[in-house]
Amino acid sequence: MSADNCKPDRFTYNILIHGVCKAGVIDEAVRLVKQMEIFGYSPNMCTYTILIDGYCNARRVDDAFRLIETMKKRNVFPNEATVRSLIHGVFRCVAPRKAFELLIMFLEKEPMMQRLACDTLLLCLSNHHMATEATLFMNKLSGRGYMPDNLTFNLTMTCLIKGFNLDETCQILDSYIERGLKPGFNTYLALMQALYSVGKCAEGDRYFDQMIKGGLSIFLTLQCNGTSGGLPVHLCHTICSRCCTYYLVGYAGSVARKIKQ
Template sequence: MSLQNVLRTLKTVKRTPARLYQEFTELISTPPKPLDATTITLLSNLNPNSLRFILSDPKFRTSKCLLFFNFLLKNQSLISFKIDLHAHLTILCRLLQTRKFDDAEEILRYVSVDENNRYPFHVIASAVEICCLEPRVRAKLFNSMLKVYSDCENWDRVLETFDHMRSNGIRIDERTCTVHLVTLIRCDEVQKGLGFLYRLRESGTEVSVYSLTVVVDGLCRSGEIRRSRELVEEMVRRGTKPNIITFNTMVDACAKRWNFVELDRVLLLMEKEGVALDIKTYQFLIDGFTSAGKVEEAERLVGEMHDKGLKVNTHLYNLIISGYSRLGSVDSAISSFCTMDERSVVPNADTYWALIRGLCRAGETGLAMKYVLEMQSKGFELDSVILNSLIDGLHNKEMIYEALELQLLMEQIVLNADSSAWKKKVNGSLKSNQPDQAEEPKEAVEK
């Protein structure tokens, strides 16, 4: 059947719609390149009613409708009319019915955001009432519109869409609102996020723990930890129960800022709501306590983890050993190191480095060397940082020849290490402390 006959049937509709549309899509799938004059003339016979008929008839596959629609959008000069908002909404509803949400959002973006094709919200909302009669699809359309406005950071249009849905009894998808909250927090619009959460609650929509946690995270990141806790307490009274992620968000913020007063309140609320500490909670607490010098409290928490059967990784012990080393409590650091072995927690290179550094600072270079040799025997690589710390420790105790001996030993162990700094320091010490013998080890130093 020729294209001319197909186009003529649009007015008479003497042929079946399925056959008519099939011939159209076959033509559009392989259009003449370039389009000949006959095809251009025939396409000009298409009218808005015929287009809406093709796009809305359920006998036509949605994918074919979209193909046909996109073809016309790209070749609007070939038809005698401008594709209007109703045509866009017709294909949009078809896409939403078949769960083709990405394609639907692209069309929504085209009519509501794109500068050359922008329709005000109230115009789109009025047209939806005419073009989309099924409540379920209409709800999907407005929720998709809310998401499109949110993606484009058009906050005012989001609120306009939300209020229209609320006023007209259109079902609000809480998950879509959660996505909007995520967008607001990502854009540092924390107060807008808090306001939208309240708006969501006042609409009668059940506020999920996910939406609550998104706003709590935003408040914590902006330093409003107390406000985040108060929000959680408020939402608990209204039926939204926080989960472990909500609490860990606040615990992490308190620990990083050493806000231990607020931390106690968060932990008390956590206990009140029956939410148990998990591995992440302990990690945040131990990290915060050790960095603040509260190492004994951190060590107590590690013991608590063992008692509860929670897996304690090497990193947590490294934090404690490093914390004791910074405080100069080398006995406690060694004790923690021994406890690791008793509890079958395997030390790594960072564990040894934390302990060796603390021993060197405390002047316990003999013990430090013991752990260096143990570290080496276990196959851990010795780096220049550890070696320099040992050299510094020996130098500070005026153990110059021991430092020289260590240098020669370490040059054999770490062949690629840059020992120029060690040589300079040892040579300087030899000359300043024992000038009469300064020339004697020179060849060995420069070997």
């Protein structure tokens, strides 16, 4: 480019840095950043995010964390994309429990980043079926006024239902419902199935009542007609009974037909 009297700008450098990071040549990416600065272009948010992802792909987690410190010193503060790259990258590099420990230690020192990191970290914990760690994190966040988005909340609750103490899972769910979050149909369904399977019918009924009052009864028709995989027979019996309690005859009929099949 120089031979053609064409001077690269920051956008060009970011493309080059992204390319070499993708190829796994992180040291060349660092060299390009230094060259970019010589030409008078300071690294921006995009540059640092690309480098963090590159460091993680090269399994250089410590360098990725140090780069966050460099950003702050240069008054370039991480945004959601940067934090997301860091969290997913750390989970790619090390064992999931070690990743959780490293990220918790880091976030304790970076309170300004906690809100940006929460949803992504909960998502990673849920994807790795880390119910105990997800519970610990949600309890900690609850005391700080954090509210996950609905998608993250429902994925996390499904993880807790499958892998954690049901009583504590119900307590966590109830505490977030009181603060305005609305569980999805699949979350209610998984929780009801878990509660009924261990004989906690009263609790299962309570969540069924919540689900109906929350306007989610339409999903019963879809589920019971088999478009979403169907329901276990014992749960069909229970739901049929509860539908009758609410005079939802159409839904009860759908469930009854499912049982006969």
